[in-house]
Amino acid sequence: MNASAWNMLLEGAWTTLWISGVSIAIGVTAGLILALIRIARIPVIDQLLVLYISLARATPLVTLVLFIFLSAPTFGIQLERSMAGILALTLNTTAFNAEIWRSAFRNFSREQREAAMATGMTPGITFRRIMLPQMIITSLPGLINEMSFLIKGSPAIAVIGIVELTRVTNRISAVTYEPLPPILVACVLYMAIIGCLVWAQRITERRATRLAM
Amino acid sequence: MPETGLEFSKEPTEVAVSIRNLSKSFNDVEVLRDVNLEVKKGDVVTILGSSGSGKSTLLRCINWLEQPERGSIHIAGERIGVTDEGRAMSVKALARVRAKTGMVFQSFNLWPHLNVLHNVTEAPIHVLGKSRHEAEAHARELLDKVGMSHKADAYPNTLSGGQKQRVAIARALAMQPEVMLFDEPTSALDPELVGEVLAVIKSLSAEGYTMVIVTHEMSFARSVSDQVVFLEKGLIIEQADPETFFTNASTERVRKFLERNK
Ligand SMILES: Nc1ncnc2c1ncn2[C@@H]1O[C@H](COP(=O)(O)OP(=O)(O)OP(=O)(O)O)[C@@H](O)[C@H]1O
Ligand SMILES: [Mg+2]
Numbered sequence: 001m002n003a004s005a006w007n008m009l010l011e012g013a014w015t016t017l018w019i020s021g022v023s024i025a026i027g028v029t030a031g032l033i034l035a036l037i038r039i040a041r042i043p044v045i046d047q048l049l050v051l052y053i054s055l056a057r058a059t060p061l062v063t064l065v066l067f068i069f070l071s072a073p074t075f076g077i078q079l080e081r082s083m084a085g086i087l088a089l090t091l092n093t094t095a096f097n098a099e100i101w102r103s104a105f106r107n108f109s110r111e112q113r114e115a116a117m118a119t120g121m122t123p124g125i126t127f128r129r130i131m132l133p134q135m136i137i138t139s140l141p142g143l144i145n146e147m148s149f150l151i152k153g154s155p156a157i158a159v160i161g162i163v164e165l166t167r168v169t170n171r172i173s174a175v176t177y178e179p180l181p182p183i184l185v186a187c188v189l190y191m192a193i194i195g196c197l198v199w200a201q202r203i204t205e206r207r208a209t210r211l212a213m
Numbered sequence: 214m215p216e217t218g219l220e221f222s223k224e225p226t227e228v229a230v231s232i233r234n235l236s237k238s239f240n241d242v243e244v245l246r247d248v249n250l251e252v253k254k255g256d257v258v259t260i261l262g263s264s265g266s267g268k269s270t271l272l273r274c275i276n277w278l279e280q281p282e283r284g285s286i287h288i289a290g291e292r293i294g295v296t297d298e299g300r301a302m303s304v305k306a307l308a309r310v311r312a313k314t315g316m317v318f319q320s321f322n323l324w325p326h327l328n329v330l331h332n333v334t335e336a337p338i339h340v341l342g343k344s345r346h347e348a349e350a351h352a353r354e355l356l357d358k359v360g361m362s363h364k365a366d367a368y369p370n371t372l373s374g375g376q377k378q379r380v381a382i383a384r385a386l387a388m389q390p391e392v393m394l395f396d397e398p399t400s401a402l403d404p405e406l407v408g409e410v411l412a413v414i415k416s417l418s419a420e421g422y423t424m425v426i427v428t429h430e431m432s433f434a435r436s437v438s439d440q441v442v443f444l445e446k447g448l449i450i451e452q453a454d455p456e457t458f459f460t461n462a463s464t465e466r467v468r469k470f471l472e473r474n475k
Contacts (some may be wrong), residue, residue, distance in 0.1 A: 016243050083355055114278055115322035115381075119336035120312025122304050129339055133326050209327045 001181050009182060010167030013189045019082060019164065020151050023089035027150075028143060038098065039105055049098075054156025056095035061156035064088045069160040069186045085157035093150045100142040104135040111187070134211055141206040148194050165189060228290070229254045229392045229423040230275060235284035237270055237447075241251035244270050245281065246447040252392065252425060252440075253457070258416045258436040259426045263470065269425040271360045271444065272394050274426065276314040277307060289391040312340055315385030319397040323369040323378040329356065330365040333384045340390070348387070354384040360415050375406030379413055386417075391418070395426040431474050435459050443467050 038049055039168070056064075063089040072079035108131050116126040158167035169186050173179035230252040237245040244267045252258050260268050271281040275286055277294040286293050296302055296321050302310070316347065317453065323332050333352035337343045341448045343351075356362040360380040367385060369377055378398055399407040411433050418424060418437050428434055434441060434455065441458040443451040443466075451467045 104456040109322075111320055111322040112324060113319065115316070115324070115384075116336075117278065117308070118276055118311065118314070119384065120308050120340045121336060122308045124304075124341050125308075129335060130324055134324075137326065157216060208368055212370070 001172070001176065001178075001185075005176065005182060008172055009189070011187055012163055012165040012186070012210060013193075015082075015153065015163060016154050016165040017193065019085050019157065019162070020089065020147075020154050022145045023086050023093055024147050026086075026090045027093035027097050030094045032101045034094065035101035035105060038102055044077075056091050061088065061092055061153045062159050063160055064092060065156050067163060080164050080176070081157075081160050084160055085162050087158065089150055089154065092153075093146060093188040096146045097143060100146065101135065102137050103141040105131070107138075108135065127188070137204060137208050137211060141201055141208075144197050144201045148197050151187075151193055151197075152190070165178050227254055228252070229256070229288070230425065231287045232271075232275070233285050235271070235274060235281050235286065235466075236328065237274060237279060237281040244447050245274070248284070248447070248449055250442060250452075252423060254423055255317070255421045256331055256439040257426065257437050258440045258442060259428055259438045260444060261428070261431075261444045261470070266444040267447040268444055269396050270447075272316075272396050272425060272427055275292060275392075275394055276311050276316055278316075303405045308340070311352075312336075312388050313391045314394055315388055315390035315392070316394045317378070317381050317385055317396065317398050319400050321369075321401070323377055323381055323382045325369050326364050328368050329361060329380050332369070332380060333387045336375075336384070337387050352383070353465045355386050356380070358386075358416070359383045360409070373406060375409045376401045378402065382410075382413055382417075386422075392425060395424065395428070397427050397429065399428070399430060426455045429474065431459075431471070443470070 034049055034053075037047060059067075065085060068088045068091075069079065069081070069084040072084065112130060112134075113126055116130045117123075121129070154164060155166035158164055163171065165186050169182035172182040178181075185210070228251055230250070232248055232250040233310070235248040236243065240453060248271060260271065262268050270279055272282050273291075277286075285295065291310055291313070293333060294302055294307060296306070296457055317447070324335070327335060330349060330352055332430060333355060334343075334348040337348040337351065338345060353362055353365065353429070356365055359382050361376060361379050361383065364372065364380075364419075369380070372380065375442065382393075382398075398414065399410050402410065407430070411430065414426070415433075415437055426434070426437070435458075436455075438455045441451075441453060441455050442449055443458070443462075445466055451462055451464050453462070458467070459471065462471065
């Protein structure tokens with residue numbers, strides 16, 4: 001492998017990272033918002049969200065990516081490839097994250113909430129100051145798990161022509177006729193990314209022991 | 214002497230809690246039946262009664278953690294839960310009245326993500342809008358009062374039950390409530406830790422705090438109370454000063470209860 005092959009690989013890794021990163025950031029936040037809306041149990045909206053969540057969880061990523069990219073023009077939307085990729089990954093991961101947040105909310109200790117209310121905290125203050133910080137700690141292992149699923153599923157965006165870390169190995173071997181070296185490097189890079197996540201997960205789990213009273 | 218408006222308007226400032234005609238049901242079972250109780254400022258009222266008699270429910274109605282169907286509760290002259298127009302209070306208004314009460318739970322219910330100091334300062338900062346500096350100075354005083362200042366930086370999971378409960382007391386005191394509500398504050402403690410918590414509560418009564426205490430500790434109730442109330446199936450069947458209550462109860466039911474809980 002020559003220098004230009006290395007360059008292409010790193011560029012592919014960068015594409016994977018930033019598209020996944022943006023999707024994760026939006027997906028974690030949007031998941032929390034959806035979870036809170038679902039907890040409020042607003043009629044109709046609740047049913048719509050349930051429908052979205054089950055659809056998004058049941059649809060294969062590749063299919064979702066293709067569908068969004070191909071259907072956007074019929075709705076009169078000009079969607080860049082990377083935007084279509086982010087949208088698909090986000091729609092997928094948000095659905096899973098919403099369920100993680102929702103279970104963290106539902107499992108939150110009633111006693112602790114009552115203790116907060118008893119000091120005169122409104123439900124809003126109780127949520128921000130007492131519940132959310134603990135929900136983040138208890139949800140992080142699940143959220144990080146979902147992040148690694150998203151990164152491992154991200155090659156799906158190659159189907160609309162985005163040259164990410166897996167796709168780029170194809171491009172390189174088309175020139176060098178040596179498919180093995182680039183794919184090995186890609187594997188190592190994926191492992192490095194996932195490894196960072198697992199490491200972060202360990203740290204959060206250690207912090208979570210404080211909550212187990 | 215004829216009642217004057219002046220005397221009447223003075224009344225709310227001298228009564229910390231006034232409960233009138235309170236009734237509460239869970240699934241059609243009446244748990245509190247027409248309860249009337251007045252707690253004067255500075256008084257300690259203990260509530261006794263067998264398991265399931267409605268003691269916790271009564272206490273939890275006072276700060277509106279449970280909503281009664283009938284009756285009214287005033288904290289320092291202000292009605293809790295219901296507006297002057299008879300509608301349910303907004304969450305903000307309710308929280309403001311609730312802040313006039315402090316509650317100590319059987320299971321402590323400290324917030325595990327905050328250290329001891331921040332458990333105590335959280336509500337003063339975010340409810341009363343105190344500065345962190347002011348809240349921490351006050352919190353350290355209170356932790357000192359309950360003998361926990363040496364653990365200010367510790368997290369709740371590193372404390373013993375008795376220590377947790379003393380922090381919980383400081384947390385409730387930090388809001389400078391009109392009345393402190395204790396729901397069996399020592400029932401979850403190992404026997405050797407009960408004393409330290411009761412000692413703190415006694416010191417508060419000596420300082421003139423108004424308190425309503427549900428407890429199974431008879432000798433403690435006898436020594437700390439100004440008034441003892443006995444609940445039976447949601448009814449107050451006996452209410453007296455501690456001497457009368459423990460030596461000369463008028464109902465057979467209470468005499469039996471005291472016999473069994475010696
Ligand atoms: N949330 C609830 N839903 C249904 N029933 C309830 C609820 N809370 C309490 N009860 C019932 O109301 C009755 C009174 O309960 P409460 O907890 O007030 O009794 P208590 O005097 O505090 O008893 P203990 O000494 O065991 O704490 C009990 O029969 C209890 O089962
Ligand atoms: Mg009880």
